[in-house]
Amino acid sequence: MTVFLKARCSAGNRRSTKSLRKSKQGSNSMSEREILEALQTATRAAVEACPPPSNALPIKYLGRTFVIPDDQKWLELVHLPNNITGEFWGSSKTYRGTLRLILHWPNNDQGVYSPIDIIEQIGSFFAKGKSLQSGQSVVKIDENPDYFGSIETGTETVFVLTVRYQSFAAE
Structure with missing residues (x-):
């Protein structure tokens, strides 16, 4: 038996309602909330x-x-979810997306080595194959994080790291 939950989604001033499927037992439930929390x-x-x-x-x-x-x-x-409508693994909905981490650092004439070391150390936590969990959701890191370099923007430099993930409910 499947239970449908109603969730309010907002995009700017628009509001829409979407149904999220959840199994009666809850063991196969996946939610964007749990993925984001993980x-x-x-x-x-x-x-x-x-x-x-x-x-x-x-x-x-x-x-x-x-x-x-x-x-x-x-x-x-x-958080940039990239869920494809109608994509399932067996009978379970798949979820995937990108977590982008942006380190903001002042241009204080100290160079970029220290912030690069920090963003790389943060990235090492998200190694390929790592599993994260929140509630019933298990999130698997698909690839090693990508460091996209530094971007100087006036008074600060930003250092961008991208982490790709995938998640689905096991049968």
Whole structure:
């Protein structure tokens, strides 16, 4: 037996309703919420695994009020789901997407070695094949993260890291 849950989605000022399928037992349920939670929790763990003082780097999460710290060093989390309609593994819906981590660093005449070391250390946490879990959702990292280099934007330089993931409910 399948139960349909209603979820409110907003895009700007528009609101739509979509149905999310969830099995009666809940063991095969997948949700974008759980996937995002697993990715956010892993990001926090990756930052905390860095040596001090980088292990306290502030993170801007989706939908949260954020004040840029005085030292202007912070990590931005961008979640880009890329779900294909009607794609299933057996009878389970597949989920996939990209987690983009953007390290913001001030142009303070200190060079880029330190922030590159930090973003690479954060990226090493998301090694290919790593599994993350939240609730009933298991998220698998598809590939080793891609570091896209540094982009100087006036008063700061950003360092972009992309993590690709896939998730599905096992039968």
